[in-house]
Amino acid sequence: MQIFSKELKDTDVRVRLSFPTHCLEHLDFAGNNSVDLRVKDSCGELRVIRCLKRNGDYKKPVLSKGWLKFVADYGLGVGDKVVLLREDDHSLGSQFRIEARRTVVLLGQKAWGEVPRAT
Numbered sequence: 001m002q003i004f005s006k007e008l009k010d011t012d013v014r015v016r017l018s019f020p021t022h023c024l025e026h027l028d029f030a031g032n033n034s035v036d037l038r039v040k041d042s043c044g045e046l047r048v049i050r051c052l053k054r055n056g057d058y059k060k061p062v063l064s065k066g067w068l069k070f071v072a073d074y075g076l077g078v079g080d081k082v083v084l085l086r087e088d089d090h091s092l093g094s095q096f097r098i099e100a101r102r103t104v105v106l107l108g109q110k111a112w113g114e115v116p117r118a119t
Contacts, residue, residue, distance in 0.1 A: 026086060
């Protein structure tokens with residue numbers, strides 16, 4: 001099940017990734033303002049990426065610690081897309097899968113293709 005997809009902006013690739021507030025319903029913060037998400041990337045590697053929600057009425061969530069390493073490992077830039085999906089992998093211990101996508105042109109048509117790991 002897809003939680004969100006987002007075309008990356010400058011702040012997303014340099015600082016942190018913000019995503020829609022309605023996605024909070026898929027995350028268990030257990031009364032805290034942060035949770036470490038155990039995510040499987042496209043290579044099957046387990047990553048821990050911290051998700052923070054802001055205090056107060058505006059609880060917009062952001063991915064912080066671990067996010068920029070993912071950006072660097074996949075060579076992501078402005079205009080690329082990231083997709084977070086709910087996917088339990090009990091053998092790996094992950095609860096989510098994260099994918100990096102980039103536009104490619106196939107037979108004159110634009111499409112989103114998976115980004116291979118850069119490093």
